[in-house]
Amino acid sequence: MEEKEKLHQALVSRVLEGDGRASRAERRAAxxxxxxxxxxxxxxxxxxxxxxxxxxxxxxAVKAAGLSEDQIFELVVCAALGQATRQYRSAxxxxxxxxxxxxL
Amino acid sequence: MRLExxxxxxxxxxxxxxxxxxLASRQPVPDAAKLVFYRADFYGDPxxxxxxxxxxGPSTWSVGDRELMAAxxxxxxxxxxxxxxxxxxxxxxxxDEARVAAVxxxxxxxxxxxxxxxxxxxLQKLTREHSVEAADMHGLLDAxxxxxxxxxxxxVCFAFNTTNRLADAFGFFVPGPEGFESGAQYLLxxxxx
Numbered sequence: 001m002e003e004k005e006k007l008h009q010a011l012v013s014r015v016l017e018g019d020g021r022a023s024r025a026e027r028r029a030a031x032x033x034x035x036x037x038x039x040x041x042x043x044x045x046x047x048x049x050x051x052x053x054x055x056x057x058x059x060x061a062v063k064a065a066g067l068s069e070d071q072i073f074e075l076v077v078c079a080a081l082g083q084a085t086r087q088y089r090s091a092x093x094x095x096x097x098x099x100x101x102x103x104l
Numbered sequence: 105m106r107l108e109x110x111x112x113x114x115x116x117x118x119x120x121x122x123x124x125x126x127l128a129s130r131q132p133v134p135d136a137a138k139l140v141f142y143r144a145d146f147y148g149d150p151x152x153x154x155x156x157x158x159x160x161g162p163s164t165w166s167v168g169d170r171e172l173m174a175a176x177x178x179x180x181x182x183x184x185x186x187x188x189x190x191x192x193x194x195x196x197x198x199x200d201e202a203r204v205a206a207v208x209x210x211x212x213x214x215x216x217x218x219x220x221x222x223x224x225x226x227l228q229k230l231t232r233e234h235s236v237e238a239a240d241m242h243g244l245l246d247a248x249x250x251x252x253x254x255x256x257x258x259x260v261c262f263a264f265n266t267t268n269r270l271a272d273a274f275g276f277f278v279p280g281p282e283g284f285e286s287g288a289q290y291l292l293x294x295x296x297x
Contacts, residue, residue, distance in 0.1 A: 003161070004259040007154035014150050043273075051272035052182050059106040059273075069109045070143070077147045080269035083234070088262040090235035091226075095254055098241035 005092070012085060015078055021070040022078075030075040031082035039065055040075060047079035105135055106275040110142055131286040135276035136189065136267065151266070156296040158259035165256055167292070168197035169220060172207060173260045176224050179208055180231040183268035185276040190264075192281075192288035222247035223254070227261045 016027050029036050033048040039061040046054050062072055105111055114122070118141050122133045140148030159170050171194035178186035187208075194204045206214035211224055222244050230236045244254055279287075 002255055004154060004157050004255065007150070007157055008259070008262065011147075011150035011154055014145075015147060018146070020146065047269050047273050051269040054273050054275075056106060056275070059275075069107045069113075073107055073109065073142070074146065076273045077270065080266045080273065083269065084262050084265035087230050087234050087265055088258055091230050091241075091258050091261075092255070094236050094238045095241045095251065095258075097238035098245060099251055 008085070008088065012081060015074070015081060020074050021068060022074045026071075027074060027078045030078035031085075033079065033082060036075075037065075040067060040072075043072075044075060044079040047076055048083040051080075105138070105277070106273075110135070110138055110274055114138075114141060129286045129290065131279065131283045132277075134189070134279065134283065134287050135274070136185065136271065136287075139270060139274065139276075151263075152296055154259065155263045155267075158256070158263050159291075160295040163256040164250070164253055166197070168194055168200075170256075170260050171197050171291075172204060172220075173224065173227060173257055174264045175204065176207060176211070177227055177231050177261055177264040178268050180228050181265070181268040183271050184278050185271040186264060186268050188278060188284045189287050189291075192284040193291050196285075196288045196292050219244075219247055219249045219253070223249055223257045226254075227257060230258075230261060231265060 012031075016031060017024065020027060022030075026036065026040075028034075030040075030044045033045060035041065036044060039058070043054070043058050043062050046058060059072065063069070067075075121141075122138070125133050125137070140152055142148065159174070160167065163170065165173075171190050175187060175190035175194050178190055191204055191208065195201045198204065203214070203216065207216060207224065211221060211228070214221070226236060226240050226244055229240060241254065245251070
C-alpha cells in the first residue's frame, strides 16, 4: 500500500477504534453519517454534506442535549473524516479500475 | 471557535508554545493550528502526518501545485478560512499571484498546464459529487497525468475535504491579509508537522 494510504488508514483507525470520550459505536455512526439521535444527527449530516450551513445554534443544541464538548469534538471530526474518506476511496477504486482497464 | 475547549482547553506546554508563535508572528495563532494541538493524539498528530506527506512529501507535483489544489478544493467547498490560507500559501510557493488568481476565478481559461487543469477538474467533481468513475480517471491518464500524480492529488483532496468541514463546523476565525500571509510563511518554511 502506498505511504499516504497507510497514513490515512492509521488516522481512521485511531479516531474510530482508539480511546475516546464518545463511544466507538457513536464515532462509527458519525463517520458513516448513519443513524444517531437528534440533535447530533443533524449536526453530523451537515458536517458531511453542508458544512457551510452549520450555525452556532446547531452546536448549542447538541450541548443542550447533554453531550460534552469533547464528545462533540470527536463526533464532528469523525463526520468530516468519514465524508472525505468516502470520496477518497471512491476515487482510488475508480483509479484502480482505470489502470486495470488499460492493461497495466 | 464554537467549542470552548478549542479556544482554551490546552495544556500548559501548548499554551506556552502558542504564546511564542504569537510573539514571533505578531498574529494570533490560527484556529487551524489550534485544532491540531487539541488532544493531539486523537486527531491532530495522525492528521498532521498525512497532511504533511500529501503537501510536502515526495511528489512530482510542486509545493505550489499542491497548495493550489488545496486552495481550489477549498473554493469548491466555499470554505472561507481555507481559501484565504491556501491562496496565500500557493502564491508564496509559486511567486506568482496571477496564476493562482486565474485558476480560482476560471479553471477553464487559466493559463496552466493541461495535466494540472485536468486534475483540478477531477478534484472539483469528486468534491462536489463525492464520487468519480473509472471514465474520469481514464480521461486523466489520457491527459498525461500519471497514476502516482493522481494518487498524490487525491491525498491533498482528502486532507482538505476534511479540514474544510472542520473549519466550518468549529467556526474558524477568518483573519485579514496579514494573518493569512503570516500563516503562509509558516507553512512554507515548516510544513504541516
